[in-house]
Amino acid sequence: MAQRPTMHDVAAKAGVSQAVVSLVLSGRYAGRASEATADRIREASADLGYRTNLQAKTLKTGVSEIIGLVGDDVATSPFSGQMIKGAQDRVWEDGNTLMTVDTGGDSLLEAAAIDTLLSHQVRGILYTAMYHKELEVPEAALETRTVALNARDLSGRIPSVVPDDETGGYEATRILLEAGHTRIGMINIFPGEGIPAARDRRRGYERALLEAGITPDPDLLIAGEGIHSSGQEGARALLGLADPATAIFCGNDRTALGAYQEIAAMGLSIPEDVSIVGYDDQDILRDYFHPGLTTVALPFLAMGERAAALVLDPAAPAETHAIPCPVIHRGSVAPPKGR
Incomplete structure (x- = not known):
């Protein structure tokens, strides 16, 4: 088996000391070696197939x-x-x-x-x-x-x-308010809001409504479970009210997909009859929405x-x-x- 090249071999090939090679390969050569020298050392290292001994470095x-x-x-x-x-x-x-x-x-x-x-x-x-x-x-x-x-x-x-899920929920609701909606439902993603995402997105939704002078209506808030069937059931409930929702903020895109399908089954159209905003911007679901889903992306x-x-x-x-x-x-x- 051929012997592995050492830092000494790199130094000899580049015509510099082993100390300079160590500084350059560790990235700590600023003010101590020129860029031309650093390039020459990197080239010598690549030509020789030299690799830093990370175990030895860790020990040191x-x-x-x-x-x-x-x-x-x-x-x-x-x-x-x-x-x-x-x-x-x-x-x-x-x-x-x-x-x-x-x-x-x-x-x-x-x-x-x-x-x-x-x-x-x-x-x-x-x-x-x-x-x-x-x-x-x-x-x-x-x-x-x-x-x-x-x-x-x-x-x-x-x-x-x-x-920042609270601000995300706020922004999602603001989109619908700015479009002129006042009967805005929300289908959340977890019963009892046992996770911060559900709690914070709902807080943002309610904050946006209150800022617009709208008292949140408990009939317009559906607990949901963050799954496809929650979107179907939630959309059916919100659109079946005596004073139905005209827009729905879905706590995630999976819920929104269920809502899309239920709205189509009811003979209604998006966004002509009902506006929808989702949350997550899941790329694996993106192509299933017609028209495309306005949503809030997780960063x-x-x-x-x-x-x-x-x-x-x-x-x-x-x-x-x-x-x-x-x-x-x-x-x-x-x-x-x-x-």
């Missing part, structure tokens, strides 16, 4: 260039790809690698994953949830720099990054980037960072019929 510094991401169902969530990409791109900018572990919600696997990451002396951990929730981060994770992603740490000991790419920046900054305070949810305007909103 006491920390590896790895950020761990531990999540409950990140491998199966339709949203996690963008969140992981945002985090991965950001840690890579600083020369780190993201190591992802999906625990499937298994507490024993989670504990083992955190223990393994700590044994690798990771630089930090992103403790991630499949959907926006409030939770307590395991004590073991606090042995290194940890940030809660798509979750709020109830203990307040670490930074948390979440979507997973930006959330991943922010959380990664925070885990790389040990001085950042333990605050909650609510990331804005942008509105995506399409064709499902129009003024009320007759206006």
